[in-house]
Amino acid sequence: MNLPSLLFSGFLILTLVSALGVVLNRNAVNAAMCLLLCLVGVAGLFVALDAYLLAFLLLLVYAGAIVALFLFIVMLLDARGDARPSLHRLPLAARVVAGLLVLAGVASFLLRGRLPSPEVAALPAAGAALKPYAYQLFTTYLLPVQILGFLLLIAMIGVIVLSRKFVPIEEGS
Numbered sequence: 001m002n003l004p005s006l007l008f009s010g011f012l013i014l015t016l017v018s019a020l021g022v023v024l025n026r027n028a029v030n031a032a033m034c035l036l037l038c039l040v041g042v043a044g045l046f047v048a049l050d051a052y053l054l055a056f057l058l059l060l061v062y063a064g065a066i067v068a069l070f071l072f073i074v075m076l077l078d079a080r081g082d083a084r085p086s087l088h089r090l091p092l093a094a095r096v097v098a099g100l101l102v103l104a105g106v107a108s109f110l111l112r113g114r115l116p117s118p119e120v121a122a123l124p125a126a127g128a129a130l131k132p133y134a135y136q137l138f139t140t141y142l143l144p145v146q147i148l149g150f151l152l153l154i155a156m157i158g159v160i161v162l163s164r165k166f167v168p169i170e171e172g173s
Helices: 003-024 028-048 052-077 092-112 130-138 142-163
Strands: none
Touching (some): 003 028, 028 052, 130 142
């Protein structure tokens, strides 16, 4: 097994294990940290597939902003994990349909086999089409991106102010 294949497998395992941690974790802060690890694993998969821009944007937008904002909200609101609903309340029909859908997906994957690999000569050079996007991002769309950043900052400050617990001050004590 060569190094790129080994790295891809490592990032795949990291992504799957941390995604299970997000779903199975009762503590919201730990689940958010597992989500951050899952996003790092997906970014690693993008890098292994030579999609550097997608990996960078995923880390910048989701891991850098969304997960951080989620952690601030969870910590400031002091959310506690509730008791898990039992699967016995889930109707039998829903469980059967879900199981059949999983079996159909696995059977489809096994019967069709692997996808054909594209010819390398027919693929465009990596990063060839990124220059026009970068030019538009830093010229035409610079103001909307900056406004969106300020709106996210204002929303975060609003959450902090609204979640504070005010203690009334007693006068004359």
